[in-house]
Amino acid sequence: MSKPDVIFEDEGKTVSLKRNVGLLSAIGMIVGTMIGSGIFISPKGVLEGAGSVGLSLVVWTLSGILATLGALVYAELGTAIPLSGSEHAYFMYTYAQGRSKLGRCIPFLYDWVGLFIIRPVMFSVICLAFGTYVVKPFYPGCDPPPFVVKMFTIVAMLLIAFINSYSVKLAVTIQNVMMVIKLIALAIISIGGIYMICLGNVDILSEGFQYTSTSPSTIAIAFYNGLWSYDGWNNLNFITEELKNPNRNLPLSIIIGIPLTTAFYVLANVGYMSVMSKEEIILSHAVAVTWADRVLGVMSWIIPFSVAASTFGAANGVLFASGRLCYVAARDHNFPQFLSFIHSRRFTPVPAMMFTCLVSILMIIPGDISTLIDFFGFSSWLVYGFTTFTLLLLRVTHKDLKRPYRVPTVIPVIVLLMACYLVIGPIIQDPKVQFLYAVLFILSGFVIYVPFVHMKIHPPGMDTLTKLFQKVLQIVPTKVE
Template sequence: MKKSGDTHVNGEITPENNSDDSPKTTSNDITKKVQLKKEINLFNAVCIIVGIIIGSGIFVSPVGILQNVKSVGMSCVMWTVTGVFSTLCALCFAELGASIPESGGEYIYIKRAFGDFPAFLALWINFVIICPVNIAASSLVFATYILRPLYQDCEPPITSMRLLAATIIMILIAINCVNVKWATKVQVVITASKLIALVLIIVIGFVYLAKDGTENFKDSFLTSDYSAGALAISFYSGFWAFGGWSYLNFLTDELIEPHKNLPRAIIISMVIVTSIYLITNVSYFCVLSPTQMIASSAVAVTFAEHTVSVIAWIFPILIAVSVVGGMNGTSLSMSRLFFVGAENNHLPRLILTLIMQSFEEIFYLIEMMGFGFAILPIALPIVMFFLSVAILALTIKQKQSESLLALALMAMGIPIYIIGVAWSKKPKSFTRSVDYLTRIIQKILLLVPQDKDTAWD
């Protein structure tokens, strides 16, 4: 595969390779460019998607779904529905990514289809809601599982949880800033760890199933809540657990042969994740009753305590590592979205993830993020659009405070766009100050902007 030119990622610059028929050059006149490397192969891509999707969701969402639909049968149905819905969305993104092989995901697709302002709003929703809420919720879940063995008789202190959550966020951001290879290698290791944890749960669950563990599946739909509001909120809990199927599209410029590997990676990943999620939930119900699951803030740990109590301490570690994988994958992919947005002068200079940790209720974050996700698929095929609008309407009716907060954060994007993008004739003193601050940050972080077509010596 022909290399496009010099590459820069996190401070590394390499000379461009010349073809055999190009003029010979010396070391003094080698053309150099700053570009992202194509370093992600199909295996890495599958690990990234699976690592992002299988994060804290499968260890938290079973409770969120069960709390709303109130039965084992409907819980399994909702897992199937959210898996199918997510797969259909993923297939749409696979086609978009293969047709438009550019980093940026839905931001680029919306920009091409609908123009500058709608694309900015899509970027803004990811920036103020989806990305920070996702990482904040996951980091709190990570802290809960790490601290659980130390506070077996009570809930961990919220201050300790926030400090630990903030620490892991900073560590992951540092890894992603230093080298993309480090981030992808970390993702491969973590993906293997989380699959080991889920395989253990599945094996143990089916052992109990063979020992007449079918009690919870009798009359499994008897207590179901079929109300539209309950189904919509439980859908968001499941949809959050599948979140991440679109994130590889943010890394298209770094993917080897994106026309082939992007759709392949998405399809392979969704089949793996959906199958594992359904089987894992069956395993949970083979051991735990609905009452036990709802009462637990760490379902997998409670599962281990009821089955293999001697090695139950291993599960919080494996699950915490799994959650870190989702956060690492989100940081890796979302950073490229913001990178592309910055190239188009659409990125505000603000950090929100740590602020989102001030919300003590994890499910509040999940529901708010689900609202943000439902806004974005308007560029998808028409069937998915109507489904998303229906779920969105039900959520506004059922969860008004979360919906109003999400809408308020989205609406803030309008004045930001007017001031930051549409207002082209800003005072020179203001632009000079912004440029000066940008250069200082670039020097501190050893960063340079990516070159487009201009070469430099």
């Protein structure tokens, strides 16, 4: 399981992915991916599920704490198994050693769900938010037509895919610049909210815990929306092979990035509630724009611009990481091999980027943001819970595994229990059809696994298609020693 090289078969030259991501860029990847569409969309979902102002702020805080704990779990795994691909790499190491057919199925099912649900949904929702905020100023007083929003969204998706296929350094630079812009936007909302509170606008905040929901199901949905805003905390684990000094920078970027984001999120919600009623927050599709119209006056354009930049940067980070999952899944023979090829000169996984972008575009055509978030929340926390279980299992089965960073045992136990609640609670209290769809889709992975991975059936015409992609995209295969 060594670092992958790419071979020019006709020249004998070696090309590999480069370690271009330092500490600042790592923090930018975490903060820049987490602060995307969620804080500008999810306040309505969290408030609606929590029922009260007080509980909604508690949900935002606890979501940040849970994201930090989950990220620390992943930090131990990422430093002990320093390979790109996040969960894929950890499942392959833990369950697929010894060529166990059952064990090999586990990482494949994760790849199946990750590449067709979790990562595309995450990319799609963020890009939909970008499209909404870009189009919104052209439709004052009403919601923009869904067709127009989706057209702008698709254009943004294609542009981001091009950037990530063209240059790793360009993608990382965009991520860092967008991080600064979005932090400025959240600072404006936070400071503006504190100013409004000082003027006496505390009617909504003074409600406290009145009307708090008592349903575990609706509270779980509130957590889904809150945790959606923090998702991206594990993105560095997808690009470990491109991270400089991962043993130091992986846990350090988590410790800096996620608490910083949590503080901004709580303050931003206080800012919203200083000028908007609960009903207005719940009904608004662009909470930050409404806030800006009331507080900033003629300068209100700053917030839509910043939100568009924020969502664009977050989508850029998500695709950057998602392409690496597709890359390593194909490299380990769980998907067609040409998806693991990289560009011969630019060192970018072009086919993986194109594949992820295409699946994401297909995802947004019939979908809407709320449904996609619920679908994502259930599927992702199912994976996070199983990954946490894997860490605990490794401590029993691989006691001698070198762990440069070791998280206290109580932390993975808390994350595992919370993941069980987030997965099982909504099913018991208020089963939704999207949960059933997610389970059925996971099970359908067996239909693909048995013939193409277990039995190793080679689809006809695949070699011809691979050669065509090599010539058109100028990509070369990956060799793993």
